Amino acid sequence: MNTTDQRICLWLVPAFAALLLVAFWIFPGFFPPMSPTMTAEEVAAFYREHVGEIRASMVIVNLCGISFIPFFMVIVVQMQRMGNPSRAFAYSYLSAAASGATLFALADLAWLIAAFRPERDPQLIQLLNDFAWIAFVTPVGFIIAQNLCLALAIFMDTRRVPVFPRWVGHFNIVAGLFMMPGALAMMFMDGPFAWDGLLAFWVRIGAYCLYLAVMFFVVRSAIDQQASEDRLAA
Amino acid sequence: MTRTATVAARPATDGRRLRPKLDQWICWWSIPIFYNLFGLIFVYFTKIMPPPSPGLTQDEIVAFIRTNATNLQIGFVLLALTLGLASLSSGIIVVQMRRMSSARVLAYAYLAVLAVAALPGCLFCGFMFVLAAFRPDRDPRILVLLYDMGLLSFVGSLGCFVIQYLVFAIAIVLDKRAIFPKWLGYMSIWGLVTELVALPSWIFRGGPYAWNGAISFWLGTAIFVVWEVCLVVSLYGAVKRQPLDEILA
Numbered sequence: 485m486n487t488t489d490q491r492i493c494l495w496l497v498p499a500f501a502a503l504l505l506v507a508f509w510i511f512p513g514f515f516p517p518m519s520p521t522m523t524a525e526e527v528a529a530f531y532r533e534h535v536g537e538i539r540a541s542m543v544i545v546n547l548c549g550i551s552f553i554p555f556f557m558v559i560v561v562q563m564q565r566m567g568n569p570s571r572a573f574a575y576s577y578l579s580a581a582a583s584g585a586t587l588f589a590l591a592d593l594a595w596l597i598a599a600f601r602p603e604r605d606p607q608l609i610q611l612l613n614d615f616a617w618i619a620f621v622t623p624v625g626f627i628i629a630q631n632l633c634l635a636l637a638i639f640m641d642t643r644r645v646p647v648f649p650r651w652v653g654h655f656n657i658v659a660g661l662f663m664m665p666g667a668l669a670m671m672f673m674d675g676p677f678a679w680d681g682l683l684a685f686w687v688r689i690g691a692y693c694l695y696l697a698v699m700f701f702v703v704r705s706a707i708d709q710q711a712s713e714d715r716l717a718a
Numbered sequence: 719m720t721r722t723a724t725v726a727a728r729p730a731t732d733g734r735r736l737r738p739k740l741d742q743w744i745c746w747w748s749i750p751i752f753y754n755l756f757g758l759i760f761v762y763f764t765k766i767m768p769p770p771s772p773g774l775t776q777d778e779i780v781a782f783i784r785t786n787a788t789n790l791q792i793g794f795v796l797l798a799l800t801l802g803l804a805s806l807s808s809g810i811i812v813v814q815m816r817r818m819s820s821a822r823v824l825a826y827a828y829l830a831v832l833a834v835a836a837l838p839g840c841l842f843c844g845f846m847f848v849l850a851a852f853r854p855d856r857d858p859r860i861l862v863l864l865y866d867m868g869l870l871s872f873v874g875s876l877g878c879f880v881i882q883y884l885v886f887a888i889a890i891v892l893d894k895r896a897i898f899p900k901w902l903g904y905m906s907i908w909g910l911v912t913e914l915v916a917l918p919s920w921i922f923r924g925g926p927y928a929w930n931g932a933i934s935f936w937l938g939t940a941i942f943v944v945w946e947v948c949l950v951v952s953l954y955g956a957v958k959r960q961p962l963d964e965i966l967a
Binding site for chain 1: 737738739740741742744745788791794797798799800801802804805806809810812816829830832833834836837841845848852853856860965
């Protein structure tokens with residue numbers, strides 16, 4: 485079977501990741517991340533002052549925030565090649581990836597709506613800003629479910645030459661664990677678990693980036709393996 | 719494709735023979751685990767179920783949020799961590815629906831519609847109440863807005879579940895292999911009806927059709943719980959009866 489479609493979806497990852505990194509760098513509230521302890525007036529002043537950068541960065545996120553869906557679907561296709569008893573984990577993974585993507589879209593909307601009329605009542609700007617940060621940082625359940633399903637599928641892969649090596653399963657579980665603290669940002673105004681904290685923000689985003697980078701290479705090997713198996717069988 | 723797959727995917731060990739349905743059983747267990755967590759989150763911690771009344775005054779709504787703030791946060795942290803379990807239940811149901819003689823389009827529709835439902839039907843409510851609990855000193859009018867947005871999205875996101883029940887019912891009724899019992903298909907029509915009787919909760923602020931009313935909430939929830947239990951039991955039977963040669967083929 486031709487693997488060109490999968491390779492295209494794979495190479496969309498570095499292309500879109502580069503654009504998202506640009507957006508991340510332009511957004512004025514990530515270095516350091518905006519604190520939940522800012523007052524409504526401070527948040528509103530921040531939006532008035534940086535409205536151009538906020539719009540520029542979040543328009544890029546609007547276009548590219550959903551861009552890893554094709555890559556996750558390559559993983560679904562590779563999971564279907566595994567020697568698993570059924571495709572239950574592949575379908576679960578597909579469902580979790582789709583649900584998870586909606587959250588990036590939601591967070592992005594809230595940031596852009598706040599920046600649309602920065603002269604709005606500061607309480608409302610603060611509300612939209614809280615919404616954006618909480619929707620961006622806290623709902624980690626879907627990516628954790630994705631990682632768990634992929635890990636279990638890898639451990640149950642009975643092929644003589646597995647689709648992914650077993651360490652990828654362990655790596656998925658560890659990456660999921662490092663993303664978990666994000667959820668606690670619903671409760672904390674400061675400290676490592678606040679949305680600007682070391683664990684909820686930096687460790688979680690770092691884990692996600694590292695995860696994507698590593699998965700890019702292992703998925704590429706899996707596609708190569710599929711192509712060579714297909715050549716042998718042809 | 720079929721030929722290459724059988725050549726390449728021949729199992730090296732007999733793992734599949736030893737535990738041939740392990741992946742489906744893991745997904746199956748996710749359903750009772752998720753609904754126990756769901757009860758813990760929505761009934762015990764956040765007190766969103768049974769819902770507080772839409773007829774509360776502004777002061778009462780503010781009091782509900784301020785006295786309940788920490789519990790709302792704990793509950794929705796749990797939800798943010800575990801809502802992905804719902805995806806695993808879709809996974810096993812799609813595997814079983816694909817075995818039916820009815821078309822696979824219904825299985826894929828089931829998968830897609832529940833992937834959509836997670837946000838409007840569940841997590842959005844969590845976000846609204848967390849935004850309220852995060853700063854309970856917000857303007858009371860904003861707290862009332864968040865309260866309405868949270869409860870109306872939770873009780874009133876009906877279409878996703880209408881389509882879920884509809885495709886599930888059609889699939890079972892058309893299926894000639896009897897993967898699920900026929901009565902479960904007819905029961906799913908009842909589930910669909912409970913979504914329809916919740917429609918007036920978008921208008922009424924009191925009485926049986928309000929979002930906490932006897933019909934819109936209690937009847938709908940009672941039928942949902944019975945349906946979910948029947949689904950879990952039928953799913954258990956479907957996996958149990960699935961012939962091994964179908965798996966090891």
